[in-house]
Amino acid sequence: MSRSSHDEGEISDERRQQSASDDDGSQKESEIRAKLLNKLNKSKRKHSENDDEDERFTIQPKDSQRRREPESREKRKRVSPPSPEKHHKRDRYRDKEKEKHHRRHSRDRKHRRRSSSTEDRKSHRTSEKSHKDGKEKEKEEYKLFERVLEPGKSKKSAEKVIEIEDVEMSPVEILEEDKPISTFTLEAEAGPKKYSKFESDEEEEEEGSPLREDSPEIVEVMEDLDSDQEHLDDEESFINHKWEDLTEEQRDSLTPDVRSRLENDYQKQLISKLPVFYPGIMGCRNIAEYECVNRVDEGTFGVVYRGKDKRTDEIVALKRLKMEKEKEGFPITALREINMLLKAGNHPNIVNVKEILIGTNMDKIYMAMEFVEHDLKSLLDTMKKRNKRFSVGEQKTLLHQLLSGIDHMHRLWILHRDLKTSNLLLSHKGVLKIADFGLAREYGDPLKKFTSVVVTLWYRSPELLLGARYYSTPVDVWSIGCIMAEIILLKPLFPGRGELEQIKKIFMELGTPTTQIWPDVVELEGWSRLQFENYPYNQLRKQFLSGRLLDDTGFKLLMRFLTYDPKNRITTSEALTHEWFSENPLPVPSEDFPTFPAKSEQNQAPPPASKKQQQKKPDVVVDPETAKLLKQLAVKPEHMKPTGFSLKFDPTRF
Numbered sequence: 001m002s003r004s005s006h007d008e009g010e011i012s013d014e015r016r017q018q019s020a021s022d023d024d025g026s027q028k029e030s031e032i033r034a035k036l037l038n039k040l041n042k043s044k045r046k047h048s049e050n051d052d053e054d055e056r057f058t059i060q061p062k063d064s065q066r067r068r069e070p071e072s073r074e075k076r077k078r079v080s081p082p083s084p085e086k087h088h089k090r091d092r093y094r095d096k097e098k099e100k101h102h103r104r105h106s107r108d109r110k111h112r113r114r115s116s117s118t119e120d121r122k123s124h125r126t127s128e129k130s131h132k133d134g135k136e137k138e139k140e141e142y143k144l145f146e147r148v149l150e151p152g153k154s155k156k157s158a159e160k161v162i163e164i165e166d167v168e169m170s171p172v173e174i175l176e177e178d179k180p181i182s183t184f185t186l187e188a189e190a191g192p193k194k195y196s197k198f199e200s201d202e203e204e205e206e207e208g209s210p211l212r213e214d215s216p217e218i219v220e221v222m223e224d225l226d227s228d229q230e231h232l233d234d235e236e237s238f239i240n241h242k243w244e245d246l247t248e249e250q251r252d253s254l255t256p257d258v259r260s261r262l263e264n265d266y267q268k269q270l271i272s273k274l275p276v277f278y279p280g281i282m283g284c285r286n287i288a289e290y291e292c293v294n295r296v297d298e299g300t301f302g303v304v305y306r307g308k309d310k311r312t313d314e315i316v317a318l319k320r321l322k323m324e325k326e327k328e329g330f331p332i333t334a335l336r337e338i339n340m341l342l343k344a345g346n347h348p349n350i351v352n353v354k355e356i357l358i359g360t361n362m363d364k365i366y367m368a369m370e371f372v373e374h375d376l377k378s379l380l381d382t383m384k385k386r387n388k389r390f391s392v393g394e395q396k397t398l399l400h401q402l403l404s405g406i407d408h409m410h411r412l413w414i415l416h417r418d419l420k421t422s423n424l425l426l427s428h429k430g431v432l433k434i435a436d437f438g439l440a441r442e443y444g445d446p447l448k449k450f451t452s453v454v455v456t457l458w459y460r461s462p463e464l465l466l467g468a469r470y471y472s473t474p475v476d477v478w479s480i481g482c483i484m485a486e487i488i489l490l491k492p493l494f495p496g497r498g499e500l501e502q503i504k505k506i507f508m509e510l511g512t513p514t515t516q517i518w519p520d521v522v523e524l525e526g527w528s529r530l531q532f533e534n535y536p537y538n539q540l541r542k543q544f545l546s547g548r549l550l551d552d553t554g555f556k557l558l559m560r561f562l563t564y565d566p567k568n569r570i571t572t573s574e575a576l577t578h579e580w581f582s583e584n585p586l587p588v589p590s591e592d593f594p595t596f597p598a599k600s601e602q603n604q605a606p607p608p609a610s611k612k613q614q615q616k617k618p619d620v621v622v623d624p625e626t627a628k629l630l631k632q633l634a635v636k637p638e639h640m641k642p643t644g645f646s647l648k649f650d651p652t653r654f
């Protein structure tokens with residue numbers, strides 16, 4: 001160590017002398033070099049005696065040291081012991097290595113481009129420029145020897161000695177090298193940012209490399225770098241590729257840095273292509289994230305399942321949107337439904353869409369909604385069978401909730417266009433939820449021309465039945481009237497079997513309309529084409545009032561919903577403040593609503609046990625011997641009967 005320092009001192013002195021006599025010429029320079037090399041030999045011998053000191057030698061490019069993975073460093077230690085055998089082989093293959101040198105040379109240039117910043121390159125050029133200057137040239141040479149001999153810069157393994165031996169073998173080559181060291185003193189951090197910065201710089205390429213191609217120590221260093229460089233070359237070749245163009249293998253070969261950058265770019269690209277209005281579709285999960293519990297129902301537009309989120313155990317309704325009718329692209333009906341529900345769904349009386357899911361083969365779309373235990377139609381059917389009905393307070397609650405949900409939609413300029421009892425869901429907590437937005441549309445002012453073939457027949461308004469193409473919120477209000485009557489009657493109000501029968505049924509119950517009560521009816525195609533019998537005014541009064549199914553105020557509200565002229569029909573906001581809701585009996589709070597066994601849950605989850613069932617069963621009396629056996633088998637005595645499990649045993653066998 002002290003010797004080494006001393007050497008350095010001597011070298012410094014010599015360097016100073018040399019710098020003081022610039023004009024002495026190459027002869028003196030050669031002498032100095034010879035001396036230096038002599039000292040280098042001594043130093044090397046000393047270091048070979050002392051492993052610790054060996055480790056301090058380095059002529060590795062700084063940037064390559066930074067880039068080298070720990071794994072490859074290890075590998076390098078293993079494969080490069082300082083043996084004369086390897087020396088010999090190296091000599092033998094030197095020519096071959098030189099042949100390879102062009103390839104390595106170009107790699108190195110790429111490597112340097114990637115790992116240096118613009119500033120580094122500037123300084124590098126400056127260094128090259130000043131290198132021509134005599135004093136600077138000396139400094140460069142001095143740096144070389146200083147680096148070769150300087151101990152303690154960084155830890156190096158034993159194989160570094162070999163590199164130094166190579167330097168010794170061709171000292172002239174090193175010293176004659178115009179700019180060998182600048183290659184190894186790049187301070188730029190390696191990293192993807194720098195790579196891209198340099199990729200586009202052609203200037204450096206044209207200037208030529210500062211490396212001497214035949215410099216053996218460079219060959220050696222390049223050999224050491226080879227594996228790392230190959231990896232970097234691979235990476236570089238993918239760096240300007242698109243993520244989607246790479247194979248799995250190529251993706252795996254990327255560094256985490258590059259991989260995440262390409263992946264992020266790809267994600268951004270995909271997201272930018274998504275329609276702006278469908279945030280729910282972005283990043284949608286796969287249906288495999290859910291477990292199918294049971295099938296609930298199948299409607300016109302899709303099958304509904306009860307599903308369980310595997311991560312959270314949350315129960316949801318999964319509506320599979322029908323795709324097979326669509327020849328090209330995404331079905332417009334499904335898109336509309338998703339769109340309308342996402343727009344209007346943020347209301348307690350509208351079924352909430354949780355997420356949109358994609359099928360395993362990317363060919364199906366599912367809508368995950370909050371699961372609501374009942375649909376009103378099934379519930380009314382069950383009640384009718386059991387000769388039960390909703391109390392007036394419960395009827396008011398249901399109707400008020402329905403009006404709130406539809407009013408919310410109408411305020412958002414959305415028509416439901418398919419209101420009926422099977423599209424109204426009722427939770428165990430007594431909350432009504434409007435579902436099935438498959439026919440929902442946005443409307444505007446002025447009105448757009450729509451098809452008149454909307455709304456399930458029994459709930460279709462007279463203007464639609466007579467062929468109106470310009471219609472608006474009153475079509476939903478008519479349906480609400482039909483639903484109100486059905487909740488009270490426990491059967492549909494106008495169950496027609498065809499359009500003509502439907503309109504006839506309405507006229508028979510409410511009386512045939514006149515131009516006095518509905519002036520615009522003459523503009524409707526159906527009105528002018530068809531001849532209707534003159535049915536007397538309003539038979540419903542008898543049915544509802546005489547049967548005491550509704551009080552007078554309630555009946556008035558019903559008639560406001562079932563007003564012929566859409567312009568005179570009550571609006572949802574007016575109906576919400578109707579006196580029927582503030583009269584006794586008042587609407588029942590949702591939490592006081594009775595709970596009913598849900599059809600959709602019946603197969604899988606039996607309704608909670610009745611109070612009777614929950615009553616404690618009498619203790620089962622068993623004889624001491626049976627009790628002992630049951631204990632051994634860990635069976636409770638009361639479990640013997642309810643499970644059909646009976647112990648018939650022969651005590652002698654135990």
Ligand SMILES: Nc1ncnc2c1ncn2[C@@H]1O[C@H](COP(=O)(O)OP(=O)(O)OP(=O)(O)O)[C@@H](O)[C@H]1O
Binds near residue numbers: 351371437
């Ligand atoms: N969120 C939900 N929770 C529980 N059950 C639901 C839910 N949504 C729908 N259902 C059940 O599935 C049935 C059909 O659903 P939906 O009305 O949305 O489908 P559709 O194909 O549009 O039917 P339609 O023939 O009425 O147009 C409903 O009547 C209801 O019984």
